[in-house]
Amino acid sequence: MTSPDSADAPLAGGPPALEPLLRLRGAAIRHEDAAAATPSDVSFEVRPGEVVLVLGPSGSGKSTLALSLNGLIPHALPAHVTGTIAVAGMPASETSVAVLSTHVAMVFQDPDAQLFTGSVMDEVAFGPENLRMPVEEVLARSEAALRRVGLWDRRAENPDRLSGGGRQRLAIACALAMGSPLLVLDEPTANLDPAGTEEVYVALADVVADGDRAIVLIEHNLDAAIGVVDRVVVLDQAGRLAFDGPAHEVLRRNADVLLAMGVWLPTATLAALRLRDVGYPLDPLPLTPAELREALPAVLEGVRRLRTSAPDQANFAASVLMPRTSPDPEAAAPASAALSSAPLISVSRLTVARHRRPVLHDIHLDIAAGSFVAVIGANGAGKTTLVQAIAGVVPPPRGRVRVADLDPGRASPRELSARVGFVFQNPEHQFIAHTVFDELAHGMRLRHAPEAEVQERVRGMLDRFGLADKADAHPFLLSGGQKRRLSVGTALIAGAPILVLDEPTFGQDRARADELLGLLQTLNAEGTTVLIVTHDMQLVAEYATHTVLLADGRVRASGTTADVFADHALIEAAGLRPPPLGAALRGLPGLDGVIRLSQLPPAVTP
Amino acid sequence: MTIGTFDPYAPSAPTSRFLYGLNPLSKFAGPAPAMLALLFVRDLATPLAFLALSYVLLLVGARITGRLAAMLLLVIPAGVVLIGFGFAVWVDPMQVDHTVAVLRVGGWVLYTGALEVGFATALRLSAILALALVGGLTTTGADLVRAGVQQLRLPYRIGYTALAAFRFVPRFGHELEMIRSAHRVRGHHGGHGPFSRLARGWGYVVPLLAGAIRHAERVALAMDARAFGAHPTRTERYRMPFRARDIVFIVLFWAASIALLWYWFPWQLGGSPRP
Numbered sequence: 015m016t017s018p019d020s021a022d023a024p025l026a027g028g029p030p031a032l033e034p035l036l037r038l039r040g041a042a043i044r045h046e047d048a049a050a051a052t053p054s055d056v057s058f059e060v061r062p063g064e065v066v067l068v069l070g071p072s073g074s075g076k077s078t079l080a081l082s083l084n085g086l087i088p089h090a091l092p093a094h095v096t097g098t099i100a101v102a103g104m105p106a107s108e109t110s111v112a113v114l115s116t117h118v119a120m121v122f123q124d125p126d127a128q129l130f131t132g133s134v135m136d137e138v139a140f141g142p143e144n145l146r147m148p149v150e151e152v153l154a155r156s157e158a159a160l161r162r163v164g165l166w167d168r169r170a171e172n173p174d175r176l177s178g179g180g181r182q183r184l185a186i187a188c189a190l191a192m193g194s195p196l197l198v199l200d201e202p203t204a205n206l207d208p209a210g211t212e213e214v215y216v217a218l219a220d221v222v223a224d225g226d227r228a229i230v231l232i233e234h235n236l237d238a239a240i241g242v243v244d245r246v247v248v249l250d251q252a253g254r255l256a257f258d259g260p261a262h263e264v265l266r267r268n269a270d271v272l273l274a275m276g277v278w279l280p281t282a283t284l285a286a287l288r289l290r291d292v293g294y295p296l297d298p299l300p301l302t303p304a305e306l307r308e309a310l311p312a313v314l315e316g317v318r319r320l321r322t323s324a325p326d327q328a329n330f331a332a333s334v335l336m337p338r339t340s341p342d343p344e345a346a347a348p349a350s351a352a353l354s355s356a357p358l359i360s361v362s363r364l365t366v367a368r369h370r371r372p373v374l375h376d377i378h379l380d381i382a383a384g385s386f387v388a389v390i391g392a393n394g395a396g397k398t399t400l401v402q403a404i405a406g407v408v409p410p411p412r413g414r415v416r417v418a419d420l421d422p423g424r425a426s427p428r429e430l431s432a433r434v435g436f437v438f439q440n441p442e443h444q445f446i447a448h449t450v451f452d453e454l455a456h457g458m459r460l461r462h463a464p465e466a467e468v469q470e471r472v473r474g475m476l477d478r479f480g481l482a483d484k485a486d487a488h489p490f491l492l493s494g495g496q497k498r499r500l501s502v503g504t505a506l507i508a509g510a511p512i513l514v515l516d517e518p519t520f521g522q523d524r525a526r527a528d529e530l531l532g533l534l535q536t537l538n539a540e541g542t543t544v545l546i547v548t549h550d551m552q553l554v555a556e557y558a559t560h561t562v563l564l565a566d567g568r569v570r571a572s573g574t575t576a577d578v579f580a581d582h583a584l585i586e587a588a589g590l591r592p593p594p595l596g597a598a599l600r601g602l603p604g605l606d607g608v609i610r611l612s613q614l615p616p617a618v619t620p
Numbered sequence: 621m622t623i624g625t626f627d628p629y630a631p632s633a634p635t636s637r638f639l640y641g642l643n644p645l646s647k648f649a650g651p652a653p654a655m656l657a658l659l660f661v662r663d664l665a666t667p668l669a670f671l672a673l674s675y676v677l678l679l680v681g682a683r684i685t686g687r688l689a690a691m692l693l694l695v696i697p698a699g700v701v702l703i704g705f706g707f708a709v710w711v712d713p714m715q716v717d718h719t720v721a722v723l724r725v726g727g728w729v730l731y732t733g734a735l736e737v738g739f740a741t742a743l744r745l746s747a748i749l750a751l752a753l754v755g756g757l758t759t760t761g762a763d764l765v766r767a768g769v770q771q772l773r774l775p776y777r778i779g780y781t782a783l784a785a786f787r788f789v790p791r792f793g794h795e796l797e798m799i800r801s802a803h804r805v806r807g808h809h810g811g812h813g814p815f816s817r818l819a820r821g822w823g824y825v826v827p828l829l830a831g832a833i834r835h836a837e838r839v840a841l842a843m844d845a846r847a848f849g850a851h852p853t854r855t856e857r858y859r860m861p862f863r864a865r866d867i868v869f870i871v872l873f874w875a876a877s878i879a880l881l882w883y884w885f886p887w888q889l890g891g892s893p894r895p
Contacts, residue, residue, distance in 0.1 A: 081841070084845055086841055086844060086845060089844075090840070090841055090844050091841075110850070111844050111845065111847070111850075112847045112849075112850025112851070113850075115844075115845060115846060115847040115850070116847070119845070119846075120842070120845040122838065122841070122842055122845075124835075124838060126787075126791060126835075127835060127838035127839050127842055128838075128839070128842035129787065130780070130783075130784035130787065130839070130842075130843060130848075131762075131783075131784075132762055136762075136857075139857060140846055140848075141846035141847055142855070143854045143855040143856075143857060144846060144847040144848050144849070144850055144851070144854050144855075145847050145850065145851075145855075146851050146853065146854060146855055147855055148855070149855060149857050152855055152857060153857075174790075188846065192846060192847070402801075405805070406805075407801050407802075407804075407805050408801065427804055427805060427806075427807045428807045430805075431805065431806070431807050436802075436805050438798065438802045439798075440798070440831070442827045442830055442831065443795075443798050443799045443802040443827055444799075444802035444803065444805065444806055445826075445827065446803060446806055446823060456806065456807075457806065457807065460807045490826065490827075490830055504806070
């Protein structure tokens with residue numbers, strides 16, 4: 015025991031000041047190959063019943079911190095740990111993972127990586143069995159845990175048959191069955207679609223409802239998490255503790271600082287910040303769409319009375335909806351679409367089956383040159399199949415798809431790669447060469463381009479994507495963001511006017527997702543047609559000019575993003591959720607139909 | 621994906637057929653000596669007898685599913701015919717040219733002796749396979765591991781980790797499919813023929829391995845987090861009893877094996893070659 019106040023409290027009749035489940039004092043963790051410790055100097059406590067959200071920019075050590083809470087760091091992954099990390103009074107770095115597992119249970123990001131057995135029941139029983147509990151106790155715990163997350167009726171099934179959200183709920187049940195009072199979840203919804211994410215948070219809300227368990231949560235999707243969180247702990251870029259306090263207080267008081275640090279905020283808060291910058295006094299800052307919606311009418315009313323220049327509704331709406339600066343997608347797209355008479359991509363009567371199971375039914379779709387198109391839909395709706403057919407990754411039936419002047423059903427990969435660049439979900443999958451330079455040069459060398467031209471184009475691409483100093487590195491040794499940029503570069507180097515990306519932000523943190531989307535927007539502004547598959551509805555709302563909504567292999571809606579998102583019932587019926595901002599502003603005078611932050615008044619007041 | 625169809629965890633439906641009531645180990649221990657002996661057998665009758673024995677056991681003791689029927693009535697007979705003729709053609713004619721010729725094509729002759737050698741080999745292989753199916757088709761992977769842990773004192777860390785590794789198979793199959801299409805999109809073809817195919821396959825290894833190692837690391841962390849390997853033993857919820865009937869099965873199987881080998885005695889110790 016490291017300090018006098020950590021004596022084990024007896025179970026019965028706990029004193030008012032409960033022993034914290036978790037206590038960190040000046041905790042710092044340095045990986046063996048790292049120069050500096052991240053996190054460094056972190057102190058906070060977690061008590062029973064609390065839900066603590068850990069925020070911080072990419073690289074601040076959030077995941078490292080999570081892994082140290084049950085001793086996986088340093089026991090399974092060597093690292094230098096200094097300061098105190100005490101779990102129920104026991105120092106985590108000196109207690110075995112097995113002992114700590116009964117105090118701290120973990121849920122990881124990838125559902126597939128935390129399932130080991132053949133049935134839902136065996137999976138939950140796995141932990142208690144390892145703890146050598148008697149069979150009756152194992153069964154009792156498993157049943158209680160499965161009932162808690164609503165999977166008891168499916169106990170005999172193979173976990174593979176559950177949806178992504180279902181498998182993550184199973185992982186939560188497995189954590190509950192360990193009997194630990196503290197649950198640590200590291201990005202539990204990063205791999206899920208919106209419905210799955212909601213499922214997980216409903217289950218978590220139920221877990222904390224009794225108040226006997228605490229949760230430490232790492233999550234970038236604040237819109238989903240904010241409903242269950244009581245407290246926020248923020249780490250800064252260097253991994254030091256920046257803020258620790260009640261969620262609403264920390265987020266409301268320090269929203270500007272957090273934004274500058276690169277911490278993601280709830281969409282409603284971002285919208286409010288933007289409105290506040292132009293003189294709409296939103297105080298306190300809203301954290302949820304509902305709060306924003308509640309606060310807006312009064313604020314708008316007040317401003318309208320003050321403003322003499324824009325008295326009537328129409329003018330007000332016009333001022334609010336004024337297009338932003340030049341690369342505003344909505345403004346740019348119709349212009350370029352109008353320029354080309356024929357669509358750049360045209361799909362008609364496309365039906366595709368995989369393993370004799372129909373995946374796409376009779377798809378009709380036209381995509382104009384210069385547009386930024388998002389393909390959305392629940393898991394299994396056929397999104398990936400559709401874009402793979404368009405890009406010829408899996409050649410479609412002949413005569414159904416036309417991309418520029420080619421039929422991907424007939425064209426050779428070489429011809430096709432000059433028209434469409436395809437970026438896979440995992441950039442590593444498409445790396446072929448042994449250096450970054452050769453990776454970029456590969457496509458041109460296949461076409462027997464003169465070496466001087468190859469050199470010039472590749473150098474240009476390296477500079478553009480910030481990879482110039484990595485030209486001789488092996489592609490697998492790049493960082494995650496660099497790998498992603500390289501994969502976009504290789505897709506574009508042949509001069510393809512169309513870029514197709516399959517869930518490029520899947521399982522990535524916000525900063526990396528933003529970096530990529532910024533890059534795509536620049537490319538789109540320069541004329542590249544972008545086609546993207548994603549689950550992130552706010553991202554779609556922010557960037558896509560057009561949206562295609564798929565459900566059960568059919569196109570349910572396609573058109574401008576604003577039009578598609580205007581029909582909330584349709585979006586919900588397809589198993590998705592409307593983007594948070596659109597949901598908040600729906601039906602408000604002058605703001606109905608606004609779905610992206612850039613549609614809010616510009617940051618500079620006239 | 622064909623790899624995905626094999627599910628090592630698939631539970632066996634409740635049934636009264638006797639093979640399911642036996643300990644997995646006895647279903648392998650029973651046929652094992654016969655399988656070993658068959659490796660050294662050269663005649664036709666002995667493998668045929670063992671083939672018949674395993675067919676009887678499977679038809680009586682196992683649930684007749686489409687898969688079992690297809691295996692017994694199509695795959696094994698077709699295998700025997702194919703391998704039999706294949707080996708018959710392959711046999712050195714000089715060794716068997718004292719036997720009767722059945723077929724002449726130009727200067728090439730097929731002798732009965734060659735057919736006999738070919739079919740002896742084919743029957744031998746299928747008899748070994750059929751004996752393995754007695755246990756293989758009536759046991760789940762999980763039960764085999766449990767029996768190994770409970771009766772053979774197989775360390776459970778090895779057994780259950782191996783079982784968890786089965787989950788990797790469909791995942792890697794899917795990942796390989798993704799890598800192949802990714803490389804095809806990049807125009808990474810490099811020509812036809814076995815060598816370029818080999819070179820192409822090598823290109824898949826690095827991304828596949830990188831993904832596999834990362835995945836295995838995550839799985840290992842998740843297992844540690846749930847106290848796997850914390851104690852020298854773990855609770856076994858499913859008992860795999862080794863009962864009297866298992867001993868009876870093994871003893872009967874061994875006795876039958878000895879009887880069959882005795883009767884056909886296929887080794888011709890110092891005797892004259894059979895006609």
